[in-house]
Structures are given as structure tokens and as C-alpha cells.
Amino acid sequence: MINGRLRILVVDDSAYNRKMIRAILLEMEDVASVKVVSDGEAAIRAVMTDTPDLITLDLNMPRMDGFTFLRWLMQNHPLPVVVVSADGGEKNVFKALDLGVLDFVVKPLRYASERIVEIKEELQTKVRAMAGKDMAPYLGRLRSAKPVRERVKVSGKPAAGAHTKGVLVVGASTGGPSAVQRVLAQLPITFPLPVIVVQHMPPVFTKQFGMRLGKNTVFDSKEAEDGDLLTPGRVLVVPGGYHLKIAGLPSASVKLVKKKEGDRFVPSIDITMASAAAVYRKRSLGVLLTGMGNDGARGMLEIRSAGGRTIAESEETTVVFGMPKAAIRNGAVEVTLPLNAISGRIEKMAREICRLKNE
Structure with missing residues (x-):
């Protein structure tokens, strides 16, 4: 930093994109300088000579691509990175998140260069939240992630009414994909509650995220579709561009509601948690992980007010503490835990929910 202001490195092979991203970032009062380079080799030289506080990175570049650069960076000089990717590159983005x-x-995919100004607010917000972050703890958690519990095939369908035992809603935003996966990967196939994941993510990316969770946890996981049933052993990921509500019992199906103009958080954690509280009452369990903003604070408070159980990730393991902090401040959180302790507490609370007598 220079007098408390940020130094940023922009890596993109498009001269127009470099120019526009640099202009967007220089509008920020807390940014002192923005250096631009066109490929991974030049980025390595820039990092070695003048270490930035954050890097924005395009993945598809000549000479040295973004993935090769990322591997070098995280092994030799870990720094916060925000990928600025073309729509349609969801597999590449998740690969980058793993790194x-x-x-x-x-x-934007269509006329991307001309429309890059459309990402201005989102890019500025994310850069401001993550610049200068100490990467060592985050990378340590990525590398020390325990292997997924052994997948056990369960024959037959869930028992009639099994879905009425309760529901687990997990909400996350910035830093969420790896955190959500880590939490769910440590739950057993015998976990008794259906799971809904609300991750702030654009359309298309949520479908890929659902598939990843299916490969890296013991659960059947998919992007939610209108009318899907909530059943134990299944994870439904709320699709980008929609909000998810739960129909009343005994059907326990889900209803997708298209986002409205001006919706701040999409998908909305508040909407899904509030719906869970209304339907399942004391049998609802809400978990709020890393993320910017205050989404989830109101919905989690409704769960707790209905007699349900709530957990928030503690500041020490979040990428951004904004969402858990907001929920803690408004009294919505029953217990705050580091990421590696959340799965065990979820299991314990789920067992307690299943022992509750019917109202």
C-alpha cells in the first residue's frame, strides 16, 4: 500500500479491457496505482519488482495463461486475486477457485469489451473487500481439506414424510464455494435433513457448482428446479437469477421466483431462510458462511425467532466477515464457529431437531 491506498495489478490480454479495468479501479479513492500487463510472464515480473495488494486476472492469455500464473503465485508469492472472466467460462473459474x-x-460474453463498464460496481466492491488480505490462512485451509467421507449408496427412496424432519439452509457469498464444499464434505450420507445452498453466483455458474458438490460430497447435488422435493441425502443449489421459497408441508417442494429489478442479492439468503422458518419453524437450521454485505441476517433472525437453530462462521476463517458480522449484530446467531468446527455442530443440531416432538 502507498499511504494506506491500494496498488493493483491488472492482467488481461485485451488492450481495451486493460484500459477500461484500469479506469474503473482508478475511480476508487482508496486506489493509489494500477499497473497493467498482458500475460502471465509479465505478471510474474510485475509481482517480483513491485508487489501489488491485489491482482485482477483474465484466465485465457497467450504465452503464459492464468492458471500457470496462479500456480506460481500461490506457491511463491500468495496474493489476493479476483478473476475477471468471460461468461461461459464457469469450469475455468471453479478451477481457479481451487487454486x-x-x-x-x-x-459480458456478447460485446464484452464494449460492455465491460457494466461490471464497474461489482469489481470495485470486491477489490475493496479483498485487497491486502493475508492469503496464508486461506490457502492453508484449501490444502488441508480432509477427503470427502466415503460415499455409501443408499437403495430405495426416502421414507414417506422423511423430509418433514426439518431443513438445513447454508448461505454464502465471497469465498463461499470452497467453504460450502468443505462443510458439506464432512457431513455423512446418514445426515437426516435435506440441504439448500444459497450461494451468490450468476446463472450457469450455480449449475456447475451443484455438480461439483455432487462430486465432492456424499450427497446427490444439483441446481434446484421448480417443484423439486426436499429429501434427505439431497443438496439443492439455488440457481443464479432466482430466489427459492419452500412450499408448505407435507409436500416440501421448492418454488423458484425470478429476481426483480433492483434486487441487491441474488439468490437471496434472506428469502430462503425466512421461508424455511415459516414452514419448518423450530425444525429449521440456518448456517451463514463468509460473504460481503448483510444478506442472511434478517432470514437467520427469523429462523432463530421461530425456535430454529443458527450458526455463523467466525471472523478468523472467513474471506469476508460482512454477512456473519451483520447476523451476529442483530442477534440472529446462536453460535459462532471457525469453518473446521461447523460440520460437527451441524450434525449435532440436526440430531437434536430430529428428536423434537411434533407440534
């Missing part, structure tokens, strides 16, 4: 990228911003 230590904190978050991503999607460039």
Missing part, C-alpha cells in the same frame, strides 16, 4: 482465487467477476 486459491478469492472471487470472480463475470464479463
Whole structure:
């Protein structure tokens, strides 16, 4: 930093994108300088000579691509990285997240260069939240993640009414994909509650995220569709561009509601948690992980007010503490735990929920 102001490195092979991203970032009062380079080799030289506080990175570049650069960076000089990726590159983005990228911003696919100004607010917000962050603890958690519990195939369908035992809603934003996966990967196939994941993410990316959770946890996981049933052993990921509500019992199906103009958080954690509280009452369990803003604070308070159980990730393991902090401040959180302790507490609370007598 220079007098408390940020130094940023922009890595993109498009001269127009470099120019526009630099202009967007220089509008920020807390940014002192923005250096631009066109490929990974130049980025390595820039990091070695003048270490930035944050890097924005395009993945598809000549000479040295973004992935090769990321591997070098995280092994030799870990720094916060925000990928600025073209829409349609969801597999590449998740690969980058596995390498230590904190978050991503999607460039419009059609006329991407001319429309790059559309990402201005999102890019500025994410850069401001993550610049200068100590990467060592985050990378340590990525590398020390325990292997997924052995997958056990369960024959037959869930028992009639099994879904009425309760529901687990997990909400996350910035830094969320790896955190959500880590939490769910440590739950057993015998976990008794259906799971809904609300991750702030654009359309298309949520489908890929659902598939990843299916490969890296013991659960059947998918992007939610209108009318899907909530059943134990299944994880439903709320699709980008929609909000999810739960229909009343005994059906326990889900209803997708298209986002409205001006919606701040999409998908909304508040909407899904509030719906869970209304339907399941004391049998609802809400978990709020890393993320910017205050989404989830109101919905989690409704769960707790209904007699349900709530957990928030503690500041020490979050990428951004904004959402858990907001929920703690408004009294919505029953217990605050580091990421590696959350799965065990979820299991314990779920067992307690299943022992509750019917109202």
C-alpha cells in the first residue's frame, strides 16, 4: 500500500479491457496505482519488482495463461486475486477457485469489451473487500481439506414424510464455494435433513457448482428446479437469477421466483431462510458462511425467532466477515464457529431437531 491506498495489478490480454479495468479501479479513492500487463510472464515480473495488494486476472492469455500464473503465485508469492472472466467460462473459474482465487467477476460474453463498464460496481466492491488480505490462512485451509467421507449408496427412496424432519439452509457469498464444499464434505450420507445452498453466483455458474458438490460430497447435488422435493441425502443449489421459497408441508417442494429489478442479492439468503422458518419453524437450521454485505441476517433472525437453530462462521476463517458480522449484530446467531468446527455442530443440531416432538 502507498499511504494506506491500494496498488493493483491488472492482467488481461485485451488492450481495451486493460484500459477500461484500469479506469474503473482508478475511480476508487482508496486506489493509489494500477499497473497493467498482458500475460502471465509479465505478471510474474510485475509481482517480483513491485508487489501489488491485489491482482485482477483474465484466465485465457497467450504465452503464459492464468492458471500457470496462479500456480506460481500461490506457491511463491500468495496474493489476493479476483478473476475477471468471460461468461461461459464457469469450469475455468471453479478451477481457479481451487487454486486459491478469492472471487470472480463475470464479463459480458456478447460485446464484452464494449460492455465491460457494466461490471464497474461489482469489481470495485470486491477489490475493496479483498485487497491486502493475508492469503496464508486461506490457502492453508484449501490444502488441508480432509477427503470427502466415503460415499455409501443408499437403495430405495426416502421414507414417506422423511423430509418433514426439518431443513438445513447454508448461505454464502465471497469465498463461499470452497467453504460450502468443505462443510458439506464432512457431513455423512446418514445426515437426516435435506440441504439448500444459497450461494451468490450468476446463472450457469450455480449449475456447475451443484455438480461439483455432487462430486465432492456424499450427497446427490444439483441446481434446484421448480417443484423439486426436499429429501434427505439431497443438496439443492439455488440457481443464479432466482430466489427459492419452500412450499408448505407435507409436500416440501421448492418454488423458484425470478429476481426483480433492483434486487441487491441474488439468490437471496434472506428469502430462503425466512421461508424455511415459516414452514419448518423450530425444525429449521440456518448456517451463514463468509460473504460481503448483510444478506442472511434478517432470514437467520427469523429462523432463530421461530425456535430454529443458527450458526455463523467466525471472523478468523472467513474471506469476508460482512454477512456473519451483520447476523451476529442483530442477534440472529446462536453460535459462532471457525469453518473446521461447523460440520460437527451441524450434525449435532440436526440430531437434536430430529428428536423434537411434533407440534
